[in-house]
Amino acid sequence: MTFQTLDDLDDGQRVLVRLDLNSPVEDGTVQDNRRFDRHAETISELVDRGFEIAVLAHQGRPGRDDFVSLEQHADILADHIDHDVDFVDETYGPQAIHDIADLDSGDVLVLENTRMCDDELPEEDPEIKSQTEFVQTLAGEFDAYINDAYSAAHRSHASLVGFPLVMDAYAGRVMETEYEANTAIAEKEFDGQVTMVVGGTKATDVIDVMTHLDEKVDDFLLGGIAGELFLRAAGYPVGYDIDDANLYDEQWEENSEKIESMLEDHRDQITLAVDLAYEDDGDRAEQAVDDIEEKRVSYLDVGSETVMEYSPIIRDSEAVFVKGALGMFEDERFSVGTAGVLEAIADTDCFSVVGGGDTSRAIEMYGMEEDEFGHVSIAGGAYIRALTGAELVGVEVLQR
Ligand SMILES: Nc1ncnc2c1ncn2[C@@H]1O[C@H](COP(=O)(O)OP(=O)(O)O)[C@@H](O)[C@H]1O
Ligand SMILES: O=C(OP(=O)(O)O)[C@H](O)COP(=O)(O)O
Incomplete structure (x- = not known):
């Protein structure tokens, strides 16, 4: 150093x-x-x-x-x-x-x-x-x-x-x-499958880094705002702002070309949510993405089917990196995606890193221990940038 x-x-x-x-x-x-x-x-x-x-x-x-x-x-x-x-x-x-x-x-x-x-x-x-x-x-x-x-x-x-x-x-x-921790992690080599769970609200940060990690990461599992933007690029009528939301359109303008080219060149490395969750009369409701004809509600989490699809991929991984929550986990109704994926990681003996000031809070909030993960970083965007080998x-x- x-x-x-x-x-x-x-x-x-x-x-x-x-x-x-x-x-x-x-x-x-x-x-x-x-x-x-x-x-x-x-x-x-x-x-x-x-x-x-x-x-x-x-x-x-x-x-x-x-x-x-x-x-x-x-x-x-x-x-x-x-x-x-x-x-x-x-x-x-x-x-x-x-x-x-x-x-x-x-x-x-x-x-x-x-x-x-x-x-x-x-x-x-x-x-x-x-x-x-x-x-x-x-x-x-x-x-x-x-x-x-x-x-x-x-x-x-x-x-x-x-x-x-x-x-x-x-x-x-x-x-x-x-x-020290993040530099050592960036230098680690893995023989088996490397998976990255990508979510949160700062889609621009993660999409930029995804384009530099396509050789290191075998499978990106998408959720959060980034996940909806990828669904939009894949032709689903989601991933744009409705009501007062200000999360999607600006980031879509900034990233749509990168997302479209990632989908074109690396489709087999990208796994998208198959269902999304929203609030209906105060309760959690879920909808298959194939059944969404028009976005009328804010989607606040990935659905349970999606967690069932992501969990075995995590189980088969040698390393899993998490950046960003899959949903608005601070509200328990919308914690299924984030808590489900973190539990799947904690249940396997893969090497794992969970990063981000917000996302790392979910560990304690949903009854998990930090030592069930390889490294819990208080950095989100900085740690994934470091993963690419770039200096900060x-x-x-x-x-x-
Ligand atoms: N679909 C969603 N709609 C609104 N907020 C979301 C959604 N998915 C995830 N989030 C929010 O993303 C936040 C984490 O985002 P971000 O700041 O990018 O990550 P971090 O601080 O962990 O690096 C969480 O607090 C969560 O509430
Ligand atoms: O919370 C932060 O980043 P993170 O959400 O990627 O962990 C840093 O404080 C940077 O904040 P910024 O993304 O508003 O520049």
Whole structure:
């Protein structure tokens, strides 16, 4: 490993620490999840070593319901480290700079959601990000920058790639362990069948990676939003937005050509849902995809027949990689696909990786243990990108 770690950093300095606390938000309430547990280890070590600590993190995407302040995250983090955590509702404005100046040894201050700053998005070259007002202002306030956000390291955003170009930069403990685990996994060779379960809402991330993994993965089992987009490309009248949904059409525009060419060139490697589930009068109802004449409802899970088709494929696999849930599993009625597939994986002795801040929550929620899986990563998009062998931009800048 070529980046510097916390072992290379002298105690008691002023540090700016980038975490990934991006969490599910239900009715405005931030849901606790494994990202807090994992990052708490890094922050507790920094507290014990007397650092003056300011935390940068993002939450959600502008325009989405999950785009909220980090005030609740500061409280959840405080519970995890059993130590006070302050919050300021600015990222680099005058009040933030004032509060940063006031930090004492062992103090922790969470700065406001980085994505509320104009300079954070969109993705641009690290050199451009390093010259932004956001990076230039904060860099002057600290002795060192620590990136612990492996799970966001595939994004070329200011808080992830700008600072290492203008100040001393180190990998936090989560960055270190996730990088090691995911790099080792990417280098593993398997003699038997390799299966990848693809779902979730971030279809663009997974479809991009699928096009680079067609030699490594023998069978892609589809669900979630990506699954419906593939069904749409295969000629079924699903995979577009109805009502207020904003999940399909934009991602279809971005990915339809890739999906169509994957179906044309790799049809035998792609297994699509044979039935889908929806809400009918408060209950779960299922419909065979062949019987859908027109999309009138939101499909929130794959159906039970689909789980019966996916399970034997998983049983016959030597390795299974999961990225994204097959349905909206947080609602028990729509957990059949995700829980069914995870149980099938847990019941076999295949090597398995379950990734994603949201998806990894399903393990605990549905009574499974993490040690029933080979590796449970708090990274989703970053881990599957790493599987392709590609370097993550946020890691690359740490290695300079
Ligand atoms: N058909 C669906 N409709 C709406 N949401 C879905 C559907 N299928 C899966 N999801 C949601 O996808 C989320 C996980 O998506 P994503 O963020 O891409 O994965 P992760 O964070 O695990 O990497 C879950 O919280 C689940 O509720
Ligand atoms: O949750 C994240 O990614 P993931 O859902 O792929 O695990 C990261 O925080 C990145 O967030 P983003 O996909 O909104 O850039």
